[in-house]
Amino acid sequence: MGTKILIVDDSELDLKLISTIISNNEPFRSIVTASDGEEACRQAVRHQPDLIILDWEMPGMNGLEVLRTLKKNELTSELPVILMSGVSFTDKIKEAFTAGVADFIPKPVNSEELQARSNAVLTNYANYKSLKDHANQLTLANLKNERILKSILPLPILLQIKEYGSIPPKRYKDCVAIFVDMVDFTPKTGKMSPGVLLRELNELFNGFDDVIDKHFCTRIKTVGDAYIAVCGMFYTPGNIEIEAASAAVKIREYIIERNKNSETKWEVKIGLYNGDIIGSSVSPSNLNFDIFGETVNMASRFQAMCEPMQINVSESLSKPLSQAYKLVTRVPRKVKGKGVMPMYYIHKPLKEIKKEEAVLMPAPSMQ
Template identity: 60%
Template sequence: MGTKILIVDDSATMLAIISDIVERSIPDAEILSANDGREACKQAVRHLPDLILMDWEMPNMNGLEAVSKLKRNELTSDTPIIMLSASDASDNIKLAFEAGAMYYVKKPVEETELIARIKSSLAISSQIKDLKAQRNQLMLSNHKNDTILRSILPAPILAQVKQYGSISPKRYRNTVVLFVDMVDFTSKSGKMSHGTLLRELQEIFKEFDRVIESQFCTRIKTIGDAYMAVCGMFHELENPELQGVKTAIKLREAISKRNQTNSIQWEIKIGLYSGDVICSSVSTTNLSFDIFGETVNMAARMQNACEPDQINISEEIQKKVKDYYHIVTRTARKVKGKGTIPMYYIHRTISNDISPKQKGATSISNPLFLLN
């Protein structure tokens, strides 16, 4: 793209003289013209010239007013402007520079001086364009990096990484870990193409992400067809157990709703366990984030001991939500490392108001699934 130079003067003679000088000094330049400051501002925004040669004394809007207006416009604020004037008064020169002019050239113009000012201004204009391009590329790169990082790191952890460059270990108390597993995933996936399987998981987990975020919980990771999230880690809740159950119900509802319109039918099993978790990164070379501890292990075992389309909860969670749900007591199950422990299924709601005590949270509006 060739160089664009806008020449502004209310005198046709001066326009012709300056245009001739520009054409001889910059042969490939595209010359634009305007007869007053108002028209100059319109032309500048429309064509975004590399340089503007602006006469001071013009009707309607003089050159000084035009320069001030152009410098206030984001599109033209960096465009170099050479002010041309018959006056050599020091006050005028000062005003021109204060308004944003790069050079001040007295009329009648001396050709050698004007050419030098033009070439210097164009060199600066080129440097400004290069810097803008580099800045835009850097911003685009940072945006892409942030998008990738936001997909694998919770927002508070991403902020920590940006500030400190690492993920420091931290214990979070009174959390509820959710494990979600797709029923008969291996047998079903063997009958699908790779593309269909990937699309199914992407659509399901995307909806899970939406539910998790809307319920003040945090997605931790996916493990094949399994999905892990936690409530009460980055959002302070009066009853994280209640919020965890509410979230699990909404995840189950999301699958049920999807099955109504999708040819591929899925069932899920959800296990919940409450307690403390430790979050950190275990790799010194890869940026990763995970949670650890007995609560995580027990949530996975609660899910393993669950039946399709059920929500299996621990005794501690049952105590915190029994006033809000009818609960089915299951036969106690033996769990590795813990012996035989009580387990419970969520049956149906008792209270219509089970909203978490957190600003901005919403209450349940859809009925729960009923056990057969």
């Protein structure tokens, strides 16, 4: 595709002369002409030329006024302009370059000079457009990559990676780990098509995301049909235990409401356990953020020892939660590595729970 050049001059003879010089230089170039400033502005917007060759001395809008008008318009502000003048405007040339002119040619024009200056401006403009397109592509790629990273990494961790380029391990104190597992996942999905299965999980997990975001929790990851979140790692609500329990209760309520209109009826088992959690990436070549430690393992085991549509919590959580929820005491169960442990189900809220404000904790610094 050839370049397009707009030539503006109130002299019909000069229009034909300059058009001929430009065409002889590169026959495949497309020439557009205008005989006054207002028409030049309209043609520039319509045709988006690669170069505008503009006469300075014209009735009505002169060349400098046209140039300033073009530079104010977002659609034409970057188009390169060469000004021509048959009068000595030495004191005005600086003003023209300040206004954004790309080059200046005296009249009557010399054909070789016009060709050389036009070619130089066109080359510079082509290089500029190429660099701009490349920059736009990089920006789009960065935005796409950031969307992907935001979907797999907690925001504070993403900010840390941007600043430091890595995820050093850190101990997060006094957190609550939340494990959610779909009941009878394998039998229910055995006859589902891959598309239906992924659509179900996507809708379910997005629903869980909406809940935990409202309770200052953070989704860490999903593993198959398991959904893992933590309260207290990156946000500090007034009562971490109650926020975590509220998130679990709302997830259960979300499942109940969804089942009313869904062909596939789901049930969940939820386990909560509180304590310190270690967070980091497993390897320098893998940016996936993961959590480790006894608190994580115990939350998983409490979920496994839970009945469908119940929320199983530890004794250490029972006291703070008893202020807001009616708890059902379970028969103590033997837990691997811990012996026999008391367990409690969250039954229902005792009263309306007042929402607390939360503060986003800063990203971990490099140790």
